[in-house]
Each structure stands twice: as C-alpha cells, then as structure tokens.
Amino acid sequence: MVNGIDELAVTNVDGLDSLELIRVCVGYRAGSDTFDYVPNDIELFVRCEPVYVDFPGWRETDQQSSPLEEPALARANLLEGTRELTGADLSIVSVGPAREQTIFL
Numbered sequence: 001m002v003n004g005i006d007e008l009a010v011t012n013v014d015g016l017d018s019l020e021l022i023r024v025c026v027g028y029r030a031g032s033d034t035f036d037y038v039p040n041d042i043e044l045f046v047r048c049e050p051v052y053v054d055f056p057g058w059r060e061t062d063q064q065s066s067p068l069e070e071p072a073l074a075r076a077n078l079l080e081g082t083r084e085l086t087g088a089d090l091s092i093v094s095v096g097p098a099r100e101q102t103i104f105l
Helices: 073-086
Strands: 007-010 021-029 034-035 049-057 089-094 102-104
Touching: 007 073, 021 073, 049 073, 073 089
Parallel strands: 007 089
Antiparallel strands: 021 034, 021 049, 089 102
C-alpha cells in the first residue's frame, strides 16, 4: 500500500501512446543497499541509481477500446503492473479526454 491509499484513478493513459518502453521507478540502489523510498540523506541520494520495472509500450492510439481489453494488451499490462506495485485497486482509468473514455471499474 502506498501512503495508505487503497484505490487509484489512473488518468491520461493515452499520453503514453507514443512510447516504446515505459519505465517505472520502484526504488533506489546505492552500492549494495536498496531503498523502496527516496533517501532523505542528500549525500546518499546523489550516489543512488534508480531501480526500474520496464513495461512494453503500445505505440498506437486506440482510445475506442476498454483499457483492459484487446488490442490494448500492453496498456492492460501496465495497469495491472501499477496495481501490483502499489497494492491498490484501480477504480478509474481514463484513455482520452472524452467522458466516454473514462472507465469506472
């Protein structure tokens, strides 16, 4: 759980339509130490490298389909990965600016 939240609203998913790879930072590494938060010690933080989880992009505009159905499998994988990484359920997903492009789950 992230900061006590148990549901997420993910908006502007269509803003990622042009990406081949979507990198999500899940932690930081300094030497053999790994942190799942941003270290508050600036001297430690400057030595840190981000730890990423990579999701394939979809490089197509498909605002007509549900974000959890084909052909947007890569989009669905990103959303499921977001849910798993945060431990929060998805309650709203928006794939475009129109009202009908907002899906309540």
